[in-house]
Amino acid sequence: MKRNKFLAVCASVAVATLALSACSSAAPDSSPSKGKEVTFWGTWSGDQQRQAQEMIDLYNGSQDVYHVTYQAQEIVEQKLLTAMAGGDVPDVVLWDRNQTALYAGKGVLHDLTDLVAKDSVDTSQFYEQAVLEMTHDDKLFGLPLTVDNxxxxxxxxxxxxxxxxxxxxxxxxxxxxxxxxxxxxxxxxxxxxxxxxxxxxxxxxxxxxxxxxxxxxxxxxxxxxxxxxxxxxxxxxxxxxxxxxxxxxxxxxxxxxxxxxxxxxxxxxxxxxxxxxxxxxxxxxxxxxxxxxxxxxxGGFGLIIPEGAKNVDGAWDFMTWWSTQPENGVKFGEIAGWIPANVEAANNSFFVDDEHYGGLIATMEFAKVRxxxxxxxxxxxxxxxxxxxxxxxxxxxxxxxxxxxxxxxxxxxxxxxxxx
Known part of the structure; x- marks a missing residue:
């Protein structure tokens, strides 16, 4: 419908019914508030993006303070550096953990040490090697999400x-x-x-x-x-x-x-x-x-917060919800097949009793990062x-x-x- 015809119809309805608002071209959103936006970047696309979106939807539905939106990036590290130069970085990033120490040394990542202390996050719940891979100069710059071998x-x-x-x-x-x-x-x-x-x-x-x-x-x-x-x-x-x-x-x-x-x-x-x-x-x-x-x-993926993120609290809430709650690690394993970096989750019967995952979980006991x-x-x-x-x-x-x-x-x- 052309714009002038649209206005004409609205005007006639207003005269007849005094309901002009019903014809507004920008009707108010009657849905509940989505919460403060959390921008989430990662390299996952296709099936992997759909699998991650299931977890994002679960998180968004579990509370109304924050709302996570995922944006796939082809080369997330390069895109992040470009975004930092322009002052418009995401709030949380999913990437290969082995990138963490390199970019922490460049001042690109937000130090999570104070957040860990404030919320008493027990990092020993993760595979030690995975935590080590997200540590630089004795400071923690990310939370491990998945592990593999x-x-x-x-x-x-x-x-x-x-x-x-x-x-x-x-x-x-x-x-x-x-x-x-x-x-x-x-x-x-x-x-x-x-x-x-x-x-x-x-x-x-x-x-x-x-x-x-x-x-x-x-x-x-x-x-x-x-x-x-x-x-x-x-x-x-x-x-x-x-x-x-x-x-x-x-x-x-x-x-x-x-x-x-x-x-x-x-x-x-x-x-x-x-x-x-x-x-x-x-x-x-x-x-x-x-x-x-x-x-x-x-190997495996982890979650980091870039320096300059606008919603650190929301990013942190999302990160801890996904990585520190064993049931969420198991849920993602059921959805996508990835092994959680959370040890309790990885040793859930879903993994250890499976004839295929069981062997990989046994290997996790001595696997180490590069x-x-x-x-x-x-x-x-x-x-x-x-x-x-x-x-x-x-x-x-x-x-x-x-x-x-x-x-x-x-x-x-x-x-x-x-x-x-």
């Missing part, structure tokens, strides 16, 4: 047919993977174990009893006999036992197709594999290394992983790969420490 996913059908049980040591891993590998001449038909991700070196390093960085965090430490033992074992699996071939199943998921007996994977894969018809799989904690060391990496040192993410992404990929593809020896990664990594740490 990589554990061994194995095809139960293939194991039962071969009369095997999941491996608990590196030696058993090699033997079991070999027994479950099937070649037809030069063609790999069934792989015993996947070795397609050099980024999982940290897991193997922990299992081998080696350190990624020196004790003071100023230099790399993976170029060591223990670090070399990891690459030696990879070489055995890949080139001697031939339990895997790089590029196997490219463009497909060989585990879902029943062509891969074992792999490292995390909680994000469970909902997908549970939908695969005929796939019977289990999840167990990673095998121990040569000296009996356990090792697994911990080094919380400025520049380490670059060490891994720009120095270590590229050299490990060269090793796996046969372009470099183990010694050369680790030595080169060490020199490049040390330079990156030095640059980060100097603030350049």
């Amino acid at each position: 990589r554990s061994i996913f194995y095809n139960k059908t293939l194991f039962e047919e071969a009369g095997l049980t999941p491996p608990t040591t590196w030696d058993e891993l090699a033997t079991t993977a070999s027994a479950l590998t099937v070649w037809d001449g030069s063609s790999l038909k069934q792989a015993g174990f996947s070795l397609d991700d050099a980024g999982l070196f940290n897991i193997w390093c922990y299992q081998a009893g080696c350190d990624l960085l020196s004790e003071d965090g100023t230099t790399t430490a993976f170029n060591s006999p223990a670090g070399l033992s990891v690459l030696t074992f990879w070489d055995q699996l890949l080139n001697q036992d031939k339990v895997y071939k790089l590029g196997f199943g490219d463009g497909t998921d060989p585990f879902a197709e029943g062509k891969l007996a074992m792999k490292y994977d995390g909680p994000w894969a469970i909902s997908t594999y549970n939908k695969v018809e005929g796939l019977d799989y289990g999840v167990v904690e990673p095998p121990t290394g040569p000296n009996g060391d356990k090792g697994a990496g911990m 080094p919380i040192v400025a520049g380490y993410s670059d060490v891994e992404g720009l120095a270590l992983i590229p050299q490990l990929q060269k090793f796996l593809s046969g372009e470099s020896s183990a010694e050369t790969a680790l030595s080169t990664a060490q020199s490049e990594g040390d330079a990156l740490l030095s640059k980060a420490a100097a603030g350049r």
